[in-house]
Amino acid sequence: MHYEGVLRKMLTEHANPVQYLLNFKDDLLIMNQLIGRKIKIQFDGYECLNCHKNKKIFRQGFCYDCFQSSPKVGEWIMKPELSKAHLDEEDRDLDYEKKVQLQPHIIYIANSSNPKVGVTRSSQVPTRWIDQGAHEAVIIAEVPNRYLAGIGEVALKEHLSDKTKWRQMLQNKRDEVDMIEVAKEMIQYLPDEVKEHVNKEPALWQIEFPVNSYPDKIKSLNLEKNPVFEGVLNGVKGQYLIFEDDTVFNIRNSEGYVTTWDVSIKKST
Ligand SMILES: [Zn+2]
Known part of the structure; x- marks a missing residue:
């Protein structure tokens, strides 16, 4: 074929x-x-x-x-904390940025090799975790825009990695941890404006790969x-x-x- x-x-x-x-x-x-x-x-x-x-x-x-000009790959994609649409400030194309940034986002932890923190649009659940090769994930908070997710992630990065070890992910080697416990522990480190959006009863997502x-x-x-x-x-x-x-x-x-x-x-x- x-x-x-x-x-x-x-x-x-x-x-x-x-x-x-x-x-x-x-x-x-x-x-x-x-x-x-x-x-x-x-x-x-x-x-x-x-x-x-x-x-x-x-x-x-x-x-x-x-890559240098399209609004689809502005710096705020990789660094959500740089999002400015909520301030009505343009990076490359304010209409596009408003559409993408001003919608619900989540702060999550996922385990593909070790527990790591990340953010994504709520509509990307569980796609994002599948793309990372994560076996387990937990939503810590759901916030109304990308900026709040970004500052939450920045705060949690002080306490948890934000990187996937892709070799270990592919070898199926990972830390066995209680992800719900880790999620609960992280809440205390969130900025106040994010804390009010915390997921009170976090559920464990599990993913099997072929x-x-x-x-x-x-x-x-x-x-x-x-x-x-x-x-x-x-x-x-x-x-x-x-x-x-x-x-x-x-x-x-x-x-x-x-x-x-x-x-x-x-x-x-
Ligand atoms: Zn091109």
């Missing part, structure tokens, strides 16, 4: 296990069905997700020029350097494909790459 398309992060559905979909213009690949099959992936060039030109991807699927076996040593596939790769898919976790030979492929870091996929019909394992 032959497919072609521009890589974007996989769509997900919170089933048991998570269902992963790769969305190409003319095809929708159900990644769970590709597990156990040999896949050949070829890199054919770039297509910026914003201007659609064949320009080298700089970051987040965008070419350099788009992985047959986890890699020992990890080899990271970079399609720019190795434009053709062939391997048997062993599973999907976070936004990574995991192959039988311990190669992992981060789809999210490869957004905007034009690719060709050949999938063998017969299962290898």
Whole structure:
């Protein structure tokens, strides 16, 4: 079976296990069905997700020029505490920023390797955690805008990591902790204007990933350097494909790459 398309992060559905979909213009690949099959992936060039030109991807699927100018990748995306739409102040496009920033956001902890703090729009639950490869997550607070989530996160970062150890995540190695206890403990460190939005009865979210076996040593596939790769898919976790030979492929870091996929019909394992 032959497919072609521009890589974007996989769509997900919170089933048991998570269902992963790769969305190409003319095809929708159900990644769970590709597990156990040999896949050949070829890199054919770039297509910026914003201007659609064949320009080298700089970051987040965008070419350099788009990354510098598009409101979709302003600095407040990565640093929510810099959000200013609630003050009516523009970064790159106030209408867009109001639409995205002035909606409910959550402050959460998630465990993909170790408990970490993060923020996201409420509409991104549980997508964000699936994308991180987190097995467990707890919502600490739900606030009305991105700025409040950001300052809550900044305060909690003093006490908890905000980074995922992606190698450990892919090897399925993680600290076993009581996430609800950690969430409750964090509340005291929140700024007062965030504390009033605390989740009084935090629930534990649990996520199962479709992985047959986890890699020992990890080899990271970079399609720019190795434009053709062939391997048997062993599973999907976070936004990574995991192959039988311990190669992992981060789809999210490869957004905007034009690719060709050949999938063998017969299962290898
Ligand atoms: Zn562009």
